Amino acid sequence: MDEEFVVTPKVILAGLGIVTAAGLGLGGFFSSYYSIPTGSVGVETRFGQYRQTTNPGPHFKAPFGIDKVEEISLERVHVIYVGLRPEDTDREGNVTDWLNWGESEEMLHESQMLTADENIAQVTGVVQYYITDPLAWTFNNDDPEAIVKDATDAAFRQVIGDHGIDEALTIGKENIQYEMRRMLQALIDDYDIGVNISNVLLQDVDPPAAVAGAFSNVQTQKELSQAKINLALAYRNSRLTEVEGEAKAKIQDAEGYRATRVNTALGDIAQFRALLEQYENAPESTALKLYLETMEEIYPHLDKFIIDGSLGGDSLDDALRLQMLKILEED
Amino acid sequence: MGKKTKMALGALAAIGGLYAASGLYVIDETEQAVVTQLGRPTRIIVGSENPGHIDEERIERIETWARNYERSQGYEVGSIEVIGGAGIRWRLAGFNSVHQLPDTNLRYNANPEEVQTKDKRQLLIDNYAIWEVENPLLYYNKVNNVATAKVRLEDIIYSVLRVEIGKYNLHEIIRTESNSIETIEGEIPLDQTLLYGRENILKDVLRKVNEGTTGEDGEYIPGARGLGINVLDVSLIRAELLKANQEAVFNRMSAERQKIADLFQAQGTAEDRRVRAETDRRAAEISSVAETEALTIRGEADAEATRLYVEAMAENPEFFQFWQTLKAYEAAFGSGNTTVVMDAGSEFNKFLSMFGMLDGEPEEGQ
Numbered sequence: 001m002d003e004e005f006v007v008t009p010k011v012i013l014a015g016l017g018i019v020t021a022a023g024l025g026l027g028g029f030f031s032s033y034y035s036i037p038t039g040s041v042g043v044e045t046r047f048g049q050y051r052q053t054t055n056p057g058p059h060f061k062a063p064f065g066i067d068k069v070e071e072i073s074l075e076r077v078h079v080i081y082v083g084l085r086p087e088d089t090d091r092e093g094n095v096t097d098w099l100n101w102g103e104s105e106e107m108l109h110e111s112q113m114l115t116a117d118e119n120i121a122q123v124t125g126v127v128q129y130y131i132t133d134p135l136a137w138t139f140n141n142d143d144p145e146a147i148v149k150d151a152t153d154a155a156f157r158q159v160i161g162d163h164g165i166d167e168a169l170t171i172g173k174e175n176i177q178y179e180m181r182r183m184l185q186a187l188i189d190d191y192d193i194g195v196n197i198s199n200v201l202l203q204d205v206d207p208p209a210a211v212a213g214a215f216s217n218v219q220t221q222k223e224l225s226q227a228k229i230n231l232a233l234a235y236r237n238s239r240l241t242e243v244e245g246e247a248k249a250k251i252q253d254a255e256g257y258r259a260t261r262v263n264t265a266l267g268d269i270a271q272f273r274a275l276l277e278q279y280e281n282a283p284e285s286t287a288l289k290l291y292l293e294t295m296e297e298i299y300p301h302l303d304k305f306i307i308d309g310s311l312g313g314d315s316l317d318d319a320l321r322l323q324m325l326k327i328l329e330e331d
Numbered sequence: 332m333g334k335k336t337k338m339a340l341g342a343l344a345a346i347g348g349l350y351a352a353s354g355l356y357v358i359d360e361t362e363q364a365v366v367t368q369l370g371r372p373t374r375i376i377v378g379s380e381n382p383g384h385i386d387e388e389r390i391e392r393i394e395t396w397a398r399n400y401e402r403s404q405g406y407e408v409g410s411i412e413v414i415g416g417a418g419i420r421w422r423l424a425g426f427n428s429v430h431q432l433p434d435t436n437l438r439y440n441a442n443p444e445e446v447q448t449k450d451k452r453q454l455l456i457d458n459y460a461i462w463e464v465e466n467p468l469l470y471y472n473k474v475n476n477v478a479t480a481k482v483r484l485e486d487i488i489y490s491v492l493r494v495e496i497g498k499y500n501l502h503e504i505i506r507t508e509s510n511s512i513e514t515i516e517g518e519i520p521l522d523q524t525l526l527y528g529r530e531n532i533l534k535d536v537l538r539k540v541n542e543g544t545t546g547e548d549g550e551y552i553p554g555a556r557g558l559g560i561n562v563l564d565v566s567l568i569r570a571e572l573l574k575a576n577q578e579a580v581f582n583r584m585s586a587e588r589q590k591i592a593d594l595f596q597a598q599g600t601a602e603d604r605r606v607r608a609e610t611d612r613r614a615a616e617i618s619s620v621a622e623t624e625a626l627t628i629r630g631e632a633d634a635e636a637t638r639l640y641v642e643a644m645a646e647n648p649e650f651f652q653f654w655q656t657l658k659a660y661e662a663a664f665g666s667g668n669t670t671v672v673m674d675a676g677s678e679f680n681k682f683l684s685m686f687g688m689l690d691g692e693p694e695e696g697q
Binding site for chain 1: 357358380383419433435436459505507508512513515521566568569570577583584588589596599600602606610617618620621622624629631632639640642643650653654658660
């Protein structure tokens with residue numbers, strides 16, 4: 001007789017046993033295997049007690065919730081906003097629209113800070129941090145992200161409270177950012193959160209809306225004043241260039257005069273020496289010749305009356321006198 | 332043994348096993364606990380700052396406190412066991428209950444409240460505190476849960492803040508260490524000298540929050556330590572002037588800006604005038620220096636020419652004079668129509684008569 005497969009209670013039990021074992025086996029495998037991605041670590045606990053920290057890669061732990069693992073990224077940059085919040089981001093995660101203090105009562109209060117000179121500034125900023133100590137991050141604080149946010153708000157105010165409004169608005173931003181980062185890191189270290197503050201970036205720092213006009217007026221006056229100064233400087237440049245040109249021309253003229261004067265003298269003297277040589281050979285005739293040449297040159301141009309005072313009236317023709325007077329009258 | 336007996340024993344064993352298993356409990360690294368037996372504390376499990384380790388020093392501290400506590404309660408000394416460390420443990424289910432308490436730094440963020448400074452400025456203050464359960468059993472007895480703890484802390488912290496802030500003027504609360512600031516006109520000292528500062532005030536607040544102090548109306552404010560709590564830090568998130576005070580600040584800010592705007596305007600005008608005046612002065616200077624230099628050059632030229640002539644004259648003064656005079660005639664009469672009347676005896680005409688020109692009739696003009 002062929003053995004018949006009879007469903008007896010025994011067989012049912014055996015089947016259940018096999019299924020249970022297989023289930024336990026599979027469940028055991030899947031609840032004990034895990035893998036940690038690059039840049040992260042796994043913090044393993046057994047019955048709540050810390051056991052070990054595992055590095056990136058595949059790992060096995062005790063199954064069925066005996067061991068638990070929490071994956072902590074050491075590379076992820078956490079961001080905290082002060083006085084503004086991202087409202088919209090594009091596909092790459094860049095913020096395209098901000099909720100700022102002009103639009104939200106909450107942001108208005110969050111960004112409002114008193115300065116050392118008892119002015120009010122609207123300060124907005126972004127803080128970036130990453131986890132450096134996964135154990136401190138996991139076990140030391142109830143809500144580490146909220147604590148970092150509170151500490152940031154406190155540090156921002158404390159630093160702004162030690163600086164004047166001008167420093168916050170314009171001239172001291174770099175320094176303020178640096179002090180904020182240092183102070184925030186010190187607070188975070190006190191609380192043992194296991195975080196490194198990598199960046200504190202002040203975004204806009206503005207005067208409150210009620211006094212914005214007064215602040216922009218300063219800017220306008222500053223620019224007007226600069227424009228005025230620039231005009232004066234332009235005047236200086238053109239005026240001095242002109243005067244320097246004139247001065248150079250004057251000196252050039254004088255140099256020209258010098259050359260002409262000296263060369264003329266040299267020419268004259270050369271002529272004189274040439275004549276002198278002749279004169280020394282034949283004084284009388286040379287002098288006469290020179291004299292006649294000169295007279296020839298000048299006589300045509302002259303209306304001339306030359307009176308020899310040594311001669312008496314009788315020697316001079318009366319008619320000549322009259323003629324002379326006539327000519328003088330005509331002129 | 333009969334089959335029934337066997338089955339009964341098996342069932343008993345199973346029930347026993349289940350009962351035993353239900354006594355297991357887990358204490359996480361972020362927890363500490365108080366175990367009570369029918370309401371009476373029998374065990375304190377204290378946490379540790381260092382995960383996976385036991386804080387012996389802290390256990391010892393709590394143990395000392397527990398011995399005193401036992402005496403004060405009339406319990407048998409040593410009846411409360413103090414141990415440390417997270418992990419799995421066992422208790423007698425039904426008789427022993429486990430009360431898990433936090434073993435992390437906890438954050439408390441208060442609602443903003445109004446306080447007044449010594450110089451009567453109304454401030455809206457928002458603060459946060461970081462705290463931890465220092466003594467599990469004391470905490471369990473006094474507050475029991477985090478929500479209650481926060482309410483109690485808020486009472487204590489605001490009572491202390493009100494007293495401490497009321498002792499100082501506003502600038503002591505705003506500033507920490509600065510006594511001067513940079514402005515667009517350069518570094519200037521601040522009007523009020525800082526005597527104590529924000530950080531010191533908050534340190535006092537922290538100490539008094541932990542240890543207790545006397546309140547505004549003279550009543551005693553018990554400290555957080557009395558609740559088994561240690562406050563690690565109290566910080567101001569916000570210290571904002573109320574509307575009426577803000578108006579005053581805005582008015583002052585506007586006036587200050589107007590002053591700066593006026594200053595810029597005045598500076599622009601002054602600088603404009605200065606540059607123009609300096610330019611004119613400089614132009615006059617350049618002009619006159621050039622004038623002087625030109626005159627010097629001309630003078631030198633004249634001197635040089637004269638020197639040359641004098642040198643030449645020395646060779647034959649008489650002829651030189653004659654020759655020069657002839658040249659002078661040419662220059663004087665060589666162009667234009669000039670009418671001259673002159674004395675024939677003058678130096679100028681010396682040579683006119685030399686050849687007896689005046690003896691006869693003057694020549695007719697050509």
